[in-house]
Amino acid sequence: MxxxxxxxxxxxxxxxxxxxxxxxxxxxxxxxxxxxxxxxxxxxxxxxxxxxxxxxxxxxxxxxxxxxxxxxxxxxxxxxxxxxxxxxxxxxxxxxxxxxxxxxxxxxxxxxxxxxxxxxxxxxxxxxxxxxxxxxxxxxxxxxxxxxxxxxxxxxxxxxxxxxxxxxPIVREPDGLARSSRNRYLEGETRERATVLNRALEAVEANAHEGAQAALAAGRKVYEADEATIVDYLVLVDAATFAPVDDAFTGDAIALTAARLGTTRLIDNRPVRVGGNEN
Incomplete structure (x- = not known):
């Protein structure tokens, strides 16, 4: 020591x-x-x-x-x-x-x-x-x-x-929640709801082939189904420059999000390939 x-x-x-x-x-x-x-x-x-x-x-x-x-x-x-x-x-x-x-x-x-x-x-x-x-x-x-x-x-x-x-790389719980020291604050129903961050990012990734706007709209839809969660941001940034992307962007990006569940604030992110073919 x-x-x-x-x-x-x-x-x-x-x-x-x-x-x-x-x-x-x-x-x-x-x-x-x-x-x-x-x-x-x-x-x-x-x-x-x-x-x-x-x-x-x-x-x-x-x-x-x-x-x-x-x-x-x-x-x-x-x-x-x-x-x-x-x-x-x-x-x-x-x-x-x-x-x-x-x-x-x-x-x-x-x-x-x-x-x-x-x-x-x-x-x-x-x-x-x-x-x-x-x-x-x-x-x-x-x-x-x-x-x-x-x-x-x-x-x-x-x-x-x-x-x-x-x-x-990010280490996740079996249900997809990113490991964080602040997860200790989560209990009961709040802990169950905390997977909403990862689910929103998954939706962004699944729709990224349609462009940034469609991808983010899909992620926001996941959040909207959980009215108790307060979303600070859900964005796509250029993986190389960290600048926010527009809908004409194609290439490697990072989807980032932060949200509040009760008194606990969590962050998460996921690499995303924007534009191009789905496969």
Whole structure:
């Protein structure tokens, strides 16, 4: 167990090829799939467990975010992780709340950024700090947070950070719900309804051969059948540029969605081929 910046740097010295898996804890099979991918390509795997206050807004769930740390450590031990980095806020932000922040720019103000202002600034800041502390050869992130992954890749390129960014596929429950630490908030009927995100994305994918407008209309129809779910967005973006597509677009896209079920907000996405033949 590592808790300070200095001991972490010392522990990772001369440890060969290093892989970093940044997390906020409350680990599930999705996180563990990242660990397993990291282990395939690294001599040393370090997992950070830190609930980052900088990426939570004033009305978000920072205080109630699940923190089953002892359970997380057991899971990491079972996976054979070399190091777990569990710093305090004081270690990560010595001058908190006044701290230098990495800006996500305009790309961080759309989609998730529209509904969670400054969220991606907080994400990029903590990721940059973790890169500087652990100096990994590569870092693994889940593809469920597609916009986050795209922004981290851009930051790494823009700031010339010598870290390879690896995306890992979404891990889903048997009923299609994407694995998320926030799924712990879902109970009973709300948990059953939570599959609506994946079902909407499936409808988008199934109709994508007819064009973006038809695909999105099919996804909205799925949502409309569940009046209690509040949809923040359902969009198609160019997989290469992350720009929203118009109905003339053909090619590889990503369907992204965010929705609220009661007090729980979930996100999901799915790669989609827009236009062309159905087969």
């Amino acid at each position: 590592l808790t300070t910046v200095n001991e972490t740097r010392a522990a990772l010295a001369d440890r060969g090829r290093i892989a970093l898996v940044p997390t906020m804890g409350a680990l599930h099979d999705g996180h563990l799939s990242l660990v397993r991918l990291a282990k395939q390509h690294a001599d040393t795997v370090i997992v950070s467990v830190f609930v980052n206050p900088l990426q939570f807004g004033p009305n978000e769930d920072f205080d109630r975010y699940p923190r089953p740390f002892d359970d997380d450590v057991k899971l990491l031990e079972q996976e054979g992780v070399d190091f777990c980095f569990n710093p305090t806020t004081e270690q990560m932000y010595p001058t908190w709340p006044s701290t230098t922040i990495v800006s996500a720019g305009e790309a961080g103000r759309i989609l998730e950024g529209e509904f969670r202002p400054s969220h991606f600034d907080g994400v990029l800041t903590i990721v940059a700090k973790l890169f500087l502390i652990t100096a990994p050869d590569f870092a693994v992130f889940g593809e469920k947070d597609a916009q986050q992954l795209a922004l981290i890749r851009r930051m790494t390129r823009d700031l010339n950070i010598p870290v390879e960014i690896v995306g890992a």
